Amino acid sequence: xxxxxxxxxxxxxxxxxxxxxxxxxxxxxxxxxxxxxxxxxxxxxxxxxxxxxxxxxxxxxxxxxxxxxxxxxxxxxxxxxxxxxxxxxxxxxxxxxxxxxxxxxxxxxxxxxxxxxxxxxxxxxxxxxxxxxxxxxxxxxxxxxxxxxxxxxx
Numbered sequence: 001x002x003x004x005x006x007x008x009x010x011x012x013x014x015x016x017x018x019x020x021x022x023x024x025x026x027x028x029x030x031x032x033x034x035x036x037x038x039x040x041x042x043x044x045x046x047x048x049x050x051x052x053x054x055x056x057x058x059x060x061x062x063x064x065x066x067x068x069x070x071x072x073x074x075x076x077x078x079x080x081x082x083x084x085x086x087x088x089x090x091x092x093x094x095x096x097x098x099x100x101x102x103x104x105x106x107x108x109x110x111x112x113x114x115x116x117x118x119x120x121x122x123x124x125x126x127x128x129x130x131x132x133x134x135x136x137x138x139x140x141x142x143x144x145x146x147x148x149x150x151x152x153x154x
Contacts, residue, residue, distance in 0.1 A: 030114035033148035034121055037141050052085035057094055065097035115154050118145050
Protein backbone atom coordinates (compact mmCIF):
# COMPACT_ATOMS: atom_id res chain seq x y z
CA UNK A 1 0.00 0.00 0.00
CA UNK A 2 1.34 3.42 -0.86
CA UNK A 3 0.55 6.63 0.94
CA UNK A 4 0.26 10.12 -0.47
CA UNK A 5 2.38 12.82 1.11
CA UNK A 6 0.68 15.05 3.62
CA UNK A 7 -0.88 17.92 1.73
CA UNK A 8 -0.91 20.77 4.23
CA UNK A 9 0.11 21.05 7.81
CA UNK A 10 -2.38 23.11 9.75
CA UNK A 11 -1.59 24.57 13.13
CA UNK A 12 -4.05 26.13 15.50
CA UNK A 13 -2.76 28.27 18.31
CA UNK A 14 -4.15 30.85 20.65
CA UNK A 15 -3.14 34.49 20.66
CA UNK A 16 -4.80 36.78 23.19
CA UNK A 17 -7.69 34.36 23.59
CA UNK A 18 -8.29 34.00 19.83
CA UNK A 19 -7.71 30.82 17.88
CA UNK A 20 -5.32 31.36 14.95
CA UNK A 21 -4.59 29.20 11.93
CA UNK A 22 -1.20 28.76 10.31
CA UNK A 23 -0.33 26.73 7.21
CA UNK A 24 3.19 25.53 6.56
CA UNK A 25 4.50 26.97 3.26
CA UNK A 26 1.96 29.80 3.29
CA UNK A 27 4.34 32.44 4.55
CA UNK A 28 4.64 36.19 4.07
CA UNK A 29 6.50 35.76 0.77
CA UNK A 30 3.79 33.49 -0.61
CA UNK A 31 1.05 35.90 0.48
CA UNK A 32 2.98 38.69 -1.24
CA UNK A 33 3.21 36.69 -4.49
CA UNK A 34 -0.46 35.68 -4.42
CA UNK A 35 -1.36 39.33 -3.95
CA UNK A 36 1.03 40.39 -6.72
CA UNK A 37 -0.39 37.77 -9.10
CA UNK A 38 -3.92 39.01 -8.44
CA UNK A 39 -3.48 42.81 -8.73
CA UNK A 40 0.24 43.57 -8.49
CA UNK A 41 -0.77 43.95 -4.83
CA UNK A 42 -2.57 47.20 -5.46
CA UNK A 43 -3.84 48.13 -2.00
CA UNK A 44 -6.16 50.80 -3.40
CA UNK A 45 -8.25 48.37 -5.45
CA UNK A 46 -11.90 48.42 -4.49
CA UNK A 47 -14.46 46.11 -6.04
CA UNK A 48 -14.83 45.57 -9.77
CA UNK A 49 -16.91 43.03 -11.69
CA UNK A 50 -17.54 40.87 -8.63
CA UNK A 51 -13.97 40.83 -7.31
CA UNK A 52 -12.68 42.93 -4.42
CA UNK A 53 -9.38 44.06 -2.97
CA UNK A 54 -5.74 43.30 -3.59
CA UNK A 55 -6.37 39.53 -3.77
CA UNK A 56 -9.38 39.87 -6.15
CA UNK A 57 -11.69 37.94 -3.84
CA UNK A 58 -15.16 37.01 -5.07
CA UNK A 59 -18.15 36.71 -2.77
CA UNK A 60 -18.29 32.95 -3.45
CA UNK A 61 -14.61 32.60 -2.44
CA UNK A 62 -15.35 34.64 0.71
CA UNK A 63 -18.31 32.41 1.59
CA UNK A 64 -16.21 29.27 0.97
CA UNK A 65 -13.57 30.68 3.30
CA UNK A 66 -16.07 31.01 6.14
CA UNK A 67 -17.24 34.59 5.67
CA UNK A 68 -14.28 36.22 7.39
CA UNK A 69 -15.06 39.74 8.58
CA UNK A 70 -13.31 42.72 10.08
CA UNK A 71 -13.15 42.82 13.89
CA UNK A 72 -16.45 43.97 15.42
CA UNK A 73 -18.30 43.59 12.10
CA UNK A 74 -21.32 41.37 11.40
CA UNK A 75 -21.37 38.72 8.64
CA UNK A 76 -24.92 39.57 7.59
CA UNK A 77 -24.23 43.30 7.25
CA UNK A 78 -24.39 44.58 3.69
CA UNK A 79 -20.81 45.39 2.75
CA UNK A 80 -19.14 43.04 5.26
CA UNK A 81 -17.59 40.95 2.46
CA UNK A 82 -16.43 43.98 0.51
CA UNK A 83 -14.95 45.74 3.54
CA UNK A 84 -12.97 42.66 4.55
CA UNK A 85 -11.79 41.86 1.01
CA UNK A 86 -10.40 45.37 0.45
CA UNK A 87 -8.54 45.30 3.79
CA UNK A 88 -5.14 43.69 3.21
CA UNK A 89 -5.00 41.95 6.61
CA UNK A 90 -8.60 40.78 6.50
CA UNK A 91 -8.18 39.57 2.91
CA UNK A 92 -5.16 37.54 4.01
CA UNK A 93 -7.36 35.79 6.58
CA UNK A 94 -9.85 34.97 3.81
CA UNK A 95 -7.05 33.50 1.67
CA UNK A 96 -5.66 31.57 4.65
CA UNK A 97 -9.06 30.00 5.39
CA UNK A 98 -9.61 29.15 1.73
CA UNK A 99 -6.19 27.49 1.43
CA UNK A 100 -6.80 25.59 4.69
CA UNK A 101 -10.01 24.24 3.19
CA UNK A 102 -8.75 23.37 -0.30
CA UNK A 103 -4.96 23.01 0.10
CA UNK A 104 -3.48 20.10 -1.82
CA UNK A 105 -0.70 19.23 -4.24
CA UNK A 106 -2.26 20.61 -7.43
CA UNK A 107 0.74 20.26 -9.74
CA UNK A 108 1.61 16.69 -8.65
CA UNK A 109 5.20 17.48 -7.69
CA UNK A 110 4.89 15.78 -4.29
CA UNK A 111 5.06 19.07 -2.37
CA UNK A 112 2.31 21.44 -1.30
CA UNK A 113 3.67 24.96 -1.55
CA UNK A 114 2.97 28.43 -2.91
CA UNK A 115 2.77 27.14 -6.49
CA UNK A 116 -0.18 24.98 -5.44
CA UNK A 117 -1.73 27.85 -3.49
CA UNK A 118 -1.46 30.01 -6.61
CA UNK A 119 -3.30 27.39 -8.65
CA UNK A 120 -5.97 27.12 -5.95
CA UNK A 121 -6.40 30.89 -5.76
CA UNK A 122 -6.81 31.34 -9.50
CA UNK A 123 -8.67 28.15 -10.44
CA UNK A 124 -10.69 27.55 -7.29
CA UNK A 125 -10.45 24.75 -4.80
CA UNK A 126 -11.95 21.99 -6.92
CA UNK A 127 -10.24 22.83 -10.23
CA UNK A 128 -6.74 23.52 -8.97
CA UNK A 129 -5.09 21.08 -11.38
CA UNK A 130 -6.10 23.12 -14.44
CA UNK A 131 -3.21 24.83 -16.23
CA UNK A 132 -3.00 28.58 -15.80
CA UNK A 133 -1.92 28.90 -19.42
CA UNK A 134 -5.33 27.74 -20.68
CA UNK A 135 -6.72 31.28 -21.00
CA UNK A 136 -5.59 34.90 -21.18
CA UNK A 137 -6.52 35.73 -17.58
CA UNK A 138 -4.58 32.69 -16.34
CA UNK A 139 -1.57 33.59 -18.48
CA UNK A 140 -1.54 37.10 -17.01
CA UNK A 141 -1.84 35.68 -13.48
CA UNK A 142 1.02 33.26 -14.17
CA UNK A 143 3.22 36.00 -15.64
CA UNK A 144 2.78 38.17 -12.53
CA UNK A 145 3.26 35.17 -10.23
CA UNK A 146 6.52 34.25 -12.00
CA UNK A 147 7.80 37.83 -11.67
CA UNK A 148 7.27 37.62 -7.93
CA UNK A 149 8.40 34.01 -7.57
CA UNK A 150 11.03 33.29 -10.25
CA UNK A 151 11.81 29.86 -8.74
CA UNK A 152 8.30 28.59 -9.47
CA UNK A 153 7.87 25.33 -11.33
CA UNK A 154 4.58 26.51 -12.87
